[in-house]
Amino acid sequence: MVGDLLENAVRGLPIGCVFALLAVGMVLNYKTSGVFNLAFSAQAYVSAAVFYLLRKDWEWSLLPAAFVAIAITGPLLGFILDRGLYRHLRTATPLAKLITSLGLLIAIPEIAKLALGFGNAPQKNPPVLWTVKRSDQFLWPEGSRFVLDAGEITTIVSTALVCLGLYVLFRRSSIGLQMRAVVESPRLVQLQGINAERVSLAGWMLSSFIAGLAGVLLAPLFAQLLDSDFFTLLVAALAATVFGNLTNLPKTFIGGISLGVLQAEMVGFLPTDSSLTAAVRPSLPFIVLLGLIIGRLVVARVRGTDASFESEVSDPLGGVDPPPPVPVAMLRPAWMTLGTRIFGLVVILIGLYLCHQVLDPYWLGLVVGGACLGVILLSMVMMTGIGGTVSLAQATFAAVGAFATAQLVDRTGMSVLAAMVIGGLIAAAVGGLVALPVIQLPPVYAALATLAFALFFEKTIRPVEAISGGNVPIRVPRPTIGGIDFTDNFTFLLLVMVLAGILSVAVILVRRGTTGRFLDALRGSPAAATSIGISPGRSRLVAFVLASFIAGFGGGLLASFNGQANYESSFVFLFGLVWLTMVVTAGSRSVQAALVSGITFFLFPALLKALFTWPGNYLSTNQSTSGLARTLLEIPDPTWAQSVAFILFGIGSFTYAKHPEGIIEFQTTASLNGTLRRIERRKARRTGSDPDIGTDATAIGLDDRSAA
């Protein structure tokens, strides 16, 4: 019995080391840059992909390949990320950094695939770092029952070396101390005469080196090289970072090892033929992650402080930043608001006319799908823009709604529209349960908890046949209301537009109403909001539940458009991350942003595909083209479309740190200020006074401050 326990523990050690390496790298990254870098797995993927290319395709020998993949590619990527991006975000909010890392998580693997020429073919059987296989002479201990092959021993040894090195770095060296200081306040550190830029760069390169090492070590765990597998493993490893409170390296290390061992013990001891074991096993790390976060919350409650969450770093010199821009709504005269609305209505009507008269069925289908998705994305406006909670599980709530709608229609034969509403209510109930812990968490932890829930759903709930129909998606017909059949895509589009309109108005009413104003207050200053009696839990819970309802309802709508509730094609949690970056980039508080993002998500890749297909078609009809023109036209490949679209969606999120109000709001403000200035100037010209005095200051509302 004890022997089994020990043997399982030894078996779990290598995967525990991989968890530990990933988690320690994340914590190092967080400690030295203040970025909770979800793109860490993408960096690991890049090194693994380079190693694959060098070993398998170019047939390099082991050492040079490993050196280039780990010691060159890793730090180089860190160098690029710091110099090119995060250097400019040093004083951005934790939320801005999180959103940026989400964008990178989406963009980096796609860039790597294009750059390495991987195309759409899967990279099977990633190469191992060590070629000696199990049962060779490197077994440890020799002649015993414990079985570790040389690759696994390499993993353990390198993890131990890395962790030891980091411990020495932070405890004994001055650069370690400087790294910790730079996170607190880069500006204060600069005032001390230390080059914060260099310290931070060193932190990025070091953590990226660890990402590279982890990537190469863990690639052989999978049958093929997929960036999504890397991310799933990273989220699993996050349980260890939470165990270490996002900052404590030794505790994180212990957490990672324990997680691996715990998993191995479970595999060893739970009955192998139980369906419960089969269902729970793949999501064990996510259950642990969720459990640890909730545990921390309970501890914080018992102690009566927030001291258990030390993730939020606030800059003592943060007060020197200029105030955020004033929202357009506060400046806009009423006639201008009316004008914008009429303009919007005209745009929608022209769009509908084009859909009816001009678009062929393929493009019309994309627009309708995008409009359905727009409804799901409205939930992100409610959740993040208004409620202030970062949820990475919106695709999951949409899936709950879709499955519920499908089951209700399939089993009871009820009206599809009614089923969608009930599906939304079920999603709202699930959302309410998830919200109870999540709304009390700081942004990074809230993001982690919802991510853990999304993965738990994907690994454990989604495969249950009674819920999702298993491998065969359940059919969802188009609704029929009062004799009108919505099977035709254009009529369905009209229905979706009406429903999206109703929900948009509801979202706007909540935003402007008491609930929205209380949430604004909570976002502006939680301390001050509670000091005037606003209950943070209640307001955020309302927003969370409403958002889950909208997501669930939209999920049902999308399923009805597709004709089936298909998880893989519509609701994978990674889509949720892409959607969130898109909505936040466009403007997390605006309903237009949600609808535009939804349609863009469907339409943009198709547009790119058309664009990349055109040169090939041109060449086949114009055989005479030759020379440079031909060479250039032969470059684009239609299979790039999806990758390029995701790269652009990801890169778009970089604007968030600078314009948290979103591109749409930013552009509106810019054009509004321009218009107001023109009006002032015209007035001034008429009265004959100096046109430039006072206009800018009143436009951005800064006159009192500059006077003081």
Added chain:
Amino acid sequence: MSAASYGVTGTGQPVLVATDITKRFSGINALTDVSIEVGSGELVALIGPNGAGKTTFFNCLLGVLRSDRGEVHFCGRQIDGMTSHARARLGMARTFQRLELFGGMSVREHLWVAARSRSSRGSLVQDLIGRSQPTADENERVDATLELLGLTAIADKPAESLSLGRGRVVELGRALMCEPTLLFLDEPSSGLDTSETNDMGEVLLTVQAERRTSILLVEHDVPMVRRLAERTYVLDCGMTIAEGPTAEVLDSDLVRAAYIGTPVI
């Protein structure tokens, strides 16, 4: 020692009674057995050097921190274990040492949000049917407070565009909209120049006179305390070292020693 023995104004009933509040932070005794009483309509000051534990004490009274020991009674009701927003609803309002304003809201909206929170009138259903605009009664009360504090001229300006002094007055207005029985002011003069501090003092006296609100004032500015406070408590190293009528306390040797240090003879 009861509050009445110091000639508490108003009804003489204590609004706030805190006894033996003790708070430790990982081995450091931030507060040891600190007690305080504030009478109805009274203006009491709490002073002490930096690091004396004033803000920690404040946070324990307001429910932001939970004390390790001790009891807090507010209007005769024991409130230990209540959240800070629940305490706010009972009639405890506060301002902050570092400005805590709501970004994107005008001065008027700051006051209105507090009034709405106080009246508990808003509900999701009313939001959804578009019936959550400010009521005539709310507007009237907001206007009255704006007038009282001299904020009418800047009522529709975004709060983040205001100077520090104005910002503090907005915080005061927001707190007043909660119709507090007891107002906690955390260093209202910090960061203000002499004339702004004087203005703030005037405003506080007006508020106390017109609204009959009890005030507990944490302050560094000794002239301001001398001018405003009827009684003063002095904290040093987490312990009460003096309490009594303001003039007596401020002139005592013990307080001078705590602030300036013991003279070497």
